[in-house]
Amino acid sequence: MKTPLLQVKNLNKKFLVRKGWFQPPSYVHAVHGVNMTVNAGETLGIVGESGCGKSTLGRCILRLIEPTDGEIVFEGQNIRSLQKPDMKKLRRDMQMVFQNPFDTLNPKLTIQHILSEPLIAHGIQKRERTAMIEETLEIVGLNKSHLSRYAHEFSGGQRQRIGIARALMLRPKLIIADEPVSALDVSIQSQILNLLQDLQEQFSLTYLFISHDLSVVEHIADRVAVMYLGEVIELAKKEELFQRPMHPYTQSLLSAIPITDPDEKKERIMLTGDLPSPSNPPKGCKFHPRCWACMDVCKTEAPLLTEADGRLVACHLYEK
Ligand SMILES: Nc1ncnc2c1ncn2[C@@H]1O[C@H](COP(=O)(O)OP(=O)(O)OP(=O)(O)O)[C@@H](O)[C@H]1O
Ligand code: SF4
Ligand SMILES: [Mg+2]
Incomplete structure (x- = not known):
């Protein structure tokens, strides 16, 4: 049976942003109601466009920045209630690898x-x-x-x-790797990915692997969570997600991966409109202004992340 090492429950992080002294303060809801479980020994990939909240999620889980609310349960213990000395002890078990080690x-x-x-x-x-x-x-x-x-x-x-x-x-038991190979040449990328895989086997490590590069995630992850404007909009086993993405946003992301097989044909789904501002996200489904399958309900009601066809997806198309 799979044992959850980490559970994230309804996690939120809002950043206060002040554009000027005479402007009212506004908030960037960088992580919005995220729920996920990471099982011992697995690699959960986190993907999504720049600014969707991947790094903020990773840092909140390690409490390098304090979440606004929600629970982070590590080995059955809600670590948000831990005081500094206990949190320090726990850091032995939870470590981070950053994108640019030089920094x-x-x-x-x-x-x-x-x-x-x-x-x-x-x-x-x-x-x-x-x-x-x-x-x-x-x-x-x-x-x-x-x-x-x-x-x-x-x-x-x-x-x-x-x-x-x-x-x-x-x-440690858990390593959060935030874009660990993004700054490296492609040939070096695969050496580092292989090293991470060897270490996982040798030390029974669990990885939360953050990347904007879907090919990298396809190589290393067991399951993948797709984020859009702070929310997880689809979470599935890697093979299922890559073979049959369900959420329209996941479909568009995967359609942009270059094909290596010349016999394979794939139609690129071009999204219309820019990524909305995270401080003023659209009402209803946050993806609706860019979605070709948008229905009336999508403009007013936010879809919940619910089980559909053996995976989790947040889209009104799949609600029963
Ligand atoms: N300290 C901060 N103060 C205010 N806003 C912040 C802060 N840190 C992050 N943000 C905002 O939160 C949102 C999520 O940022 P985050 O860095 O988590 O995204 P990301 O998915 O990791 O992006 P990238 O792929 O570019 O690394 C962005 O809109 C970002 O501008
Ligand atoms: S809920 Fe509606 S707008 Fe959002 S992804 Fe699904 S179909 Fe598109
Ligand atoms: Mg980041």
Whole structure:
């Protein structure tokens, strides 16, 4: 039986934005009523256009930013009620890998120093630290001769290996990877994806894998959640989603993936209109101004994420 490692329940994050001192404040509803379960050992991919709330969701789950409301249940415990010391202990189990490791690796510190930080923070003694750092470095494909160097002395792929080593250092259960290969060349991308897959097997890791690149998600994910303007609008097993997308937005996203097989024919669905502003989203279904299947009900009533044909989809077309 699948065991949920993480459950996100009705999670919301609103950012206050002030356009000018004399303007009334407005809010960007970056994450809007998100519900999802991540099972132990699986990779759940999160996809969607830029600005749809993927990173905000990932950061809220780790409480790097505080959600506005909702629950984050990790191994049966609602971590939103944890105070700082308990949250710090829990960070051993939940780590993050970022898009651009160069931005997150302190240029003034050696790799030895960078990799020691999480271990020192969790009270691990020096002798044990050295052994753990050397072992982890080898696991990610680097070696101890790299320890005295600085981040700028490494290639993009090597830097991401360091970012992964830092996340792996405390042997977490969950890793949230936010666009971990987007800044890399295609040939390096597959090396890093393979490394992440090997590590998952070796350490029974669970991944929440955020990417705007559907081909990357198709390669690595077991299930995929599609986000639009802060909401999850479809969640399904990877094969089902890629073979038969149900939500009109998912259909349009998948129609834009380039075809590699010359015999295959695919019609590109071009969306009309721009992505609406997240601070002033359309009423009803947020996708309705761009949807070719829009009905009257779509303009006034927001569809709920409900089960249809063995998956979850938020669209009036599939309501019984
Ligand atoms: N600190 C903040 N203050 C105000 N608005 C924010 C803040 N962080 C994010 N937002 C807004 O929240 C929305 C979601 O942003 P987020 O970075 O989560 O999107 P994303 O899906 O990760 O995009 P990308 O693919 O470009 O990384 C955007 O409209 C963004 O402008
Ligand atoms: S609810 Fe209506 S507007 Fe929204 S995706 Fe479905 S058909 Fe399109
Ligand atoms: Mg992002």
